Amino acid sequence: MSDPARETDVEARARRGRNIALALGLVIFVILVFVVTIVKLGGNVANRPL
């Protein structure tokens, strides 16, 4: 008799797909913010006190 609390293969595959989609979404967001920062700062990107 199978344990009803245990994750099935279908559930595991679905969860893996959701996790990958979420990870991709977060990575894209980080890249977007990074490039937006570079574009907005333009040539002033290095103009700061070191």
Place this chain on the structure above:
Amino acid sequence: MAMIQAVSAPTRAPARWQDFLQLLKPRVMSLVVFTGLTGLVCAGTPVHPFLAGVAILCIAVGAGASGALNMWYDADIDGKMRRTRGRPVPAGRVQGADALALGVVLSMFSVMLMGMALNWLAAGLLAFTIFFYAVVYTVWLKRWTAQNIVIGGLAGALPPVIGWAAATGTVPLNAWLLCGIIFMWTPPHFWALSLYTSEDYKKAGVPMMPLVAGASSTRKQILIYSLLFTPLCLTPVLTGLGGPIYLAVAGLGGLVFLLLAVRLFRSRAGDAQAQRKDDGLYDVRAGAKDARNLFAFSILYLTLLFATLLGEHLMRVTPLDLLS
């Protein structure tokens, strides 16, 4: 045990990432991207291509977020209608709380990114649009009044204004003209559809105009809105927004639109005799063909209007400015 059963919705299959994508209403997103892009391009102010892309992405994600919030709140009535019962929440594939969380998170991300990357006027307009669709339309208007899609149509009409604001930081008259065109287009478009799908709305208890005022009154109101909408489509040539190609498209298309609206007014579309209980969702009885024709042409006409404006501005066609 009974308590646990009461609070947890039945889950038939595990949620896949595609189910969460479906919550964002990709078709609506593509339409919003198109009208938002038109506003951004028609503004005529050069924007860095990457920032322009970010602006369109924010508009699309904001629209998707409001779609997810709508599907969370409307799961009960979505489950009663054939057109919507397969959506992820009523079908049990996604928990309502997850749809709500997705909608809230994406709303915040899209508005904040728009503010940081473009300007806070565009971000504020985007936030207002999401609020208007998810709260004013979904929670308040949709179940309360037959004017739901008239007032709620503002949410669908605002993306070109957001695009314009993203490019320039201002919202001049021409931006509001684009908004006005979509706003006035919405009632004849949706009421034509609801004339032959009102049975579905009846089951869900949504007060669409044909159910509240009757088919005859709806046909009359469609004609009145069409008489207001078609001249409004010509106004961009008075204000330096549309050029000669736009004038031809808006003029000829407007005549066809009016002709179809008059034919619908004189038809019996939506009358009880024109429908049968065993009709499929997209089955159209003879009497309802005029409603279907106007519905189909309304989509084509709005697409042509915006595509022409977009094309004219990309090809740098000199706009007409007949008022000055």
